[in-house]
Amino acid sequence: MKGSGHWALIAMMGLWSLLGTGCVSTHEITLKLSETYPPPAQAIAHHPGIILSQVEDTTQSPEHKASSTYLGEGLAKFGLLYLVIVMDNDYNHYLADTPRADLIRNVGLSKLRGSGLSVAFRPDLSVQQPSTLSPTQLIVKAKIQSIEVTNTTSTLPLIIVWGSKYDSLTANVTLECQVLQAGNPKPLWEGTVHGKSEETDEIKKQYSKREDRQRVVVGQALEQAWDSILQQSHIKEVSLRLRNEAFAEAFKNAEQAEAGTDKSMALTGYAKAYNVADTDDQALSVIKALARLHRTAQDKMALPEEARKFGVQATSLVEKKRYDEAIVLYGQALDVAPWWAEGHFNRSLVEASQNRYREAGASMKLFLMLAPQSPDARAAQDKLYEWELEARSQPASPNGSPSAQTPSPQPQSTFFSPIMETVK
Incomplete structure (x- = not known):
């Protein structure tokens, strides 16, 4: 039986040789990149200095056009009989677990936020009038020109067959990008950036699983492209300059209005300064001024109807356990009325x-x-002491999941009771 099996194999190899054909197969490999680069939360950042628009995908290959998650392909293994006839030919098709445009966006949000910038993703920016945004905000538009993930192979010479197998992964990406100031159609910066990474020996030593190494390689290439955008556009420096200038002007106008006993104008000015405050110190200086104004005012500073609307909506979201969105709405209420202590x-x-x-x-x-x-x-104040202890064990930008703890102290406002009951 062993002999007949051996001759059957030889006969099959001979038939392949005569026909000049072989076996071709493909393997889809999905890289779990969304674990490293999660999609943005439903709630947007509060008063972002940077607005990231929807990433445009302009990749041109038929494979890229056919699938929004396709990243590239590489030869997994092949065998050559007598150095001429293909016996076996296996290909790896590399796919992302999210559309390419969303992946590029997620990496961009991660890198921009990691640099200390306040960023929001606005998918509807193409139909939204940029003029409705603040001139202190910068708009980032990115376009995928190309992205290619493939792998190298190593050749193994055998007695009558030449073989090749997967060796290491490489990733290349090219992005076109523009940075614009809201309300100004002329870009402050535009350029083309590249990112490249490969599966080095160091990566192979650090990550034992091939899928982990592949995810790291692709991530490094994408991050490198966004790092180039940050460096070449100087977006962080430009954003800081615009917001600092706007804050200084608004704060000065508010102080002048306060000195002239125009309480309404002073409140409006301080609210505007609070909106563009880029640092905790700037926000603190506004709150100090508002506290001073509150002490000297004869009447209690009223809560504007718009702020009340956002407060009520925030309370409703807390009741529905949509906490991140509620936090954003509280922020919007405080943009209108930063003197609202209960907010x-x-x-x-x-x-x-x-x-x-x-x-x-x-x-x-x-x-x-x-x-x-x-x-x-x-x-x-006692709660502050507790939170300071908890914060020591957290990274600079914590992203913890909801917990079952009961926040306190118990507040004394019509907005608060539902919040306390829901968050408990």
Whole structure:
């Protein structure tokens, strides 16, 4: 039986030789890149300095056009009989677990935020009037010119067959990008950037699983392209300059209005300064001014209807356990009325319920500054001590998942009771 099996194999090889044909197969390999670069949360960043629009995919190959997740292909293995006839030919088709445009966007959000920029993704920016945005905001538009993921092979000479097998992965990406100031159609910067990475010996030593190495290689190429955008466009420096200039002007105008006893104009000016504050120190200086204005004002500073609307909507979202969106709406309410102490208090509780202790602490400090005589002041300060301890074990930009903890102290406003009951 062994002999007949041997001769059957020889007969089959001979038939392949006569026909000049072989076996060709493909293997789809999906790289789990969304684990490393997750999609943006449904809620957008509060008062972002950078707006990232929908990434445009202009890759031209038939394979790329046929599939939005296709990244490239590479020869997995092949065999040659008598150095001429193909016996076996296997290909790897590399796919992303999310569309290419979304993948590029997710990496861009990660790199921009990692550089310290406040970024929001606006998929509808193409139909939204950029003039409705603030001149302090920068718009980033990116286009995929090409992306190619493939692998090299190593050749193995055998007795009567030449063989080749997968060796290492390489990734190349080319992006076109523009950076614009909101309201100005002329780009501040535009250019073409490249990213390239390969499966080095160092990566092979660090990651034992091939799928992990492949994910790292593709990620490095994409990150390299976005690093080039950051470096060449100087977007961080430009954004900081625009926001600092706007803050200085708004704060100065507010101080002048306060000195002239125009309380309404002063509140409007300080709210505008708060909106463009780029640092905690700038936001703190606004809150200090508002606290001073509050102490000297004869009447309590009223809550504008628009701020009340955002506050009510935020409360509704908390009841539905849509906490991230609620935090954003509280931010929008405080943009309109940064003197609203209870709004800072509420936002801090929801942030803490999401393990965002640094942000919760910053919000609670603003509450204490605006309402030092509040019945909740003592409990609020104690909560700050707890959050400071929790924050020490967190990275600079925590992204914790919701927890089952009960935030306190108990607030004293019609907006608060539903929040406390829901977050418990």
